[in-house]
Amino acid sequence: MNGRRYAFVLTAAAALGVLSACGTSATEVAPQSSPAGTSAAASPSIDSEPHNAADVEFAQAMIPHHQQAVEMSDMLLAKQDIDPRVMSLAREIKAAQGPEITQMQGWLEAWGLPAMSGPAGMPAHDMPGDAMMPGMDHGDGMMSEQDMAALQNAQGTDASRLFLTQMVEHHEGAVQMAQREIETGQYGPAVSLARLIESLQRQEIATMQKILGSL
Template sequence: MKRSALPASLLALAFALAGCAPGAQPGSSPDSPAGGSGMHTGHGSAPSSAPTAGDHSAADTMFAQMMIPHHQQAVEMSDAVLAKDGMDPRIIGLATGIKAAQGPEIEKMTGWLKAWGEPVAPGTAHHSMEGMMSGEDMAKLREAEGDAAAALFLTQMIAHHQGAVKMAEKEASEGSNPEAVDLARKIVEDQKAEIKTMEDMLPDYR
């Protein structure tokens, strides 16, 4: 009986040392899934932690496609004011801040569309965007000077921001891409605050 028991104990010891219990893999822990290593588990969980190129909806695409030219016009309006001589420092500060905020957002949304495999140009949607200035509006802003230019800039930018807020609110409620929804909420918060600031400033230039 001793001779038959010895091989069995050695076999058990070998399994214990090698960690070769049925279904186990070297380097696995009791908490690891059977047949899997920690490295395999981490790799499999990665896609859920970061959006993929296809992780977007039609609402996300429309938001980015429309907000890019909307932001671009806000930058253009700001440049028109910053090019003028003798403007009130408060207006200069406001225009500079708008450019600093919206320029990087343009780059971010452009990057999303490219990653999603969507066209950057909004096509006919451009004509339905709220708050956009016409060519005539932009010409008036470029030609105005002094307090008249400040008042016109504030009036136009308030309307422009109000249009952006509506677009962003729609994305915040209907979008599916987490980054796009977060940006939409940020735009709503930031531009509502700027609208209030501009409304408070406007009487000083009339």
């Protein structure tokens, strides 16, 4: 009797062990569900928002315009005996416009369009007619090759004065380009950038004119 009871206890214990092991295994291999649509949670692409011809022209024209401003700033920063206020302004122009160039190039790449940057320092009105950059005209403030050469050769106070005079004209052209985008553009980020350019460059024009009056 004791032997049969002992055998029964062993059998029951073994059965419980098997059930427990099965339960643990089921828990361990249960797949972890992931939230639906996780792969679609990425931020929308650049070209998901509508754009029009004005947006394209704005980017394609403003890129070389900014590139020339950066080049002019680099010329000045490489010189000696420049008014510290003018040096500071040149650094600010580079710091602001460099990232904006990259941003606009990203839009055009996403839209499958060329940047149309052109040779640095060459104004649209000095290019062959067929090469005229979209959105640019004679009033957009681009410096000629002669203007760029004059800045390159100027020194000291003359260089500071020439840089400011040229950059005021350059900025005034950028403001006009920005205003066209604000009025006719469709792509939200481009219109926002145009508003920023208009506001910042108007402020810089006022600063440059003030410095010019004291040189």
